Amino acid sequence: MPKRGKKAEDVDSADELEATEPEAKKSKKGAAKGPKEKVVEGPILYQDPPNKLTSPSGQKYTLKVTSWNVDGLRAWVKKKGLEWVREEDPDVLCLQETKCAEKLLPPEMREMPEYPHKYWACAGAKEGYSGVALLCKTEPLSITYGIGEEEHDQEGRVITAEFPSHFLVTAYVPNAGRGLVRLEYRQRWDAAFRAYLRGLDARKPLVLCGDLNVAHAEIDLKNPKGNKKSAGFTPEERQGFGELLTAGFTDTFRHLYPETPHAYTFWTYMMNARAKNVGWRLDYFLVSTRLLGELCDSKIRSQAMGSDHCPITLYMAL
Amino acid sequence: MPKRGKKAEDVDSADELEATEPEAKKSKKGAAKGPKEKVVEGPILYQDPPNKLTSPSGQKYTLKVTSWNVDGLRAWVKKKGLEWVREEDPDVLCLQETKCAEKLLPPEMREMPEYPHKYWACAGAKEGYSGVALLCKTEPLSITYGIGEEEHDQEGRVITAEFPSHFLVTAYVPNAGRGLVRLEYRQRWDAAFRAYLRGLDARKPLVLCGDLNVAHAEIDLKNPKGNKKSAGFTPEERQGFGELLTAGFTDTFRHLYPETPHAYTFWTYMMNARAKNVGWRLDYFLVSTRLLGELCDSKIRSQAMGSDHCPITLYMAL
DNA sequence: CTTGATACG
């Protein structure tokens, strides 16, 4: 991800550059054009297609899940995040980066009668860091926190809900950090998390959602060239994601839309990145590959504001 | 000063109490009144009288000084503090609690062609703590920083400007702290500062302004009873102020308005204290007592917003 | 309640 104080690694045209670049650009590719024409290159936005509500075999969806990295639950609530959720009305709501101890939850969040079953995981040590939540309309058979490994379960990053037909896992995968200071730890995490998911998958098929903190392929971020050494797009992290797919899981969005570019779920707050759609796809729904017959749609709700990530929604006919 | 999380020590009627108190109050002091009358006890505000621009002997003022604890220069600039200053247009502007390293000064502050002579004192160790400034229209003969004692000169609290007829000292006196953790240090400061001022005063008469972080007498704060153990109103601090007066200096505001109550220069941001005028007089103009013949007026600009303190202005015919 | 510095992203 882009670093502070550096020259916009992931921004094709920073505001400062726009002023000087155009002449050179036009002289190259606009050679045939008349000198009067003013080239206003608007940002390439992404238009999510209409929701497909049936599975390949024509079954109507029975499960709607929304996942959102809220980047601070309290600020997100103030920015009307909950109103968007009420409109979307998923059966299960998964939140990442809540950054909020349970006792400090906003009352509006505590209430939510639509979701009587609420589960919170918070960072043990550092208050206001990490943290995930899972809210359900119907009660899960069971809930577990973490992935069963001491080293990886101190930061409130994973909640697993067991339902009759499947597991639902929500995760906030550790960021490799500025200067990749935590890349080595991230690789250990990736291996442990993969093993955890394999274990679940051996019992029941699963749905995994959340901020996996990696853009898998070049198509998954605006500026792949400039970010090969940035947290979230290193070869190590990308390969970790690849191994997850190899282990029997499928990236639902990319499965359904294998060639669709400019589909991102995160934009740095810096440099007006969101307005320019200079983003990354870091948030995913992965499913056990044997669930693909039940997959209806995997959506990116780019319009929803309130965080530096946007929400994503999955429809399954389970 | 009032403490966090406690029940408004200095607030006569907290919002929560207002709802329940009136009945009891009315039955006592409103016994003769009809039951229909609704007693709306508005806060007792302070109305600063019109500026007196001449000295007792009838000389027009020649020096106008404004002092303001800005509680963070950068936030204060954003809140249009400078626009108020431009309107007030003093000859010398003294600021306390700038909380800003010189290199981080807002450009608007750097400019200010009205004040070509600008002097900044910042805390050496802790960035964004303490700090005072002195801005002049005419160049002082000399400027010194601190009070000449190592122990007391690490936090950017004093600037002294020498002019032909007088010294001008601006100070941000150390707060005794929550739980009076720094009261002992404060007493050492008071003694050292007093000695410093005595030394100056032996050379030329002086004007001292700034946040002296003490309410001298009961008239100088809303709730004297409840604050005898609060920083800013302990016997130790009050006595320190008394000794300053004994040393040959006069509190100009109180000299001119010996009986005027509800005249404050600070209100905690908490509990809506300013709207209720639950405040303290912590900001002063003291002058060498032999300058009283040249004193025109000492004003409290309670309406000026942008900080938890308001500015004060002195007019002298020097 | 509000400021600013710092950690993290």
Add this chain to the structure above:
DNA sequence: CGTAGCAAG
């Protein structure tokens, strides 16, 4: 750029 916690007032 923006959200946290913290220290200080």
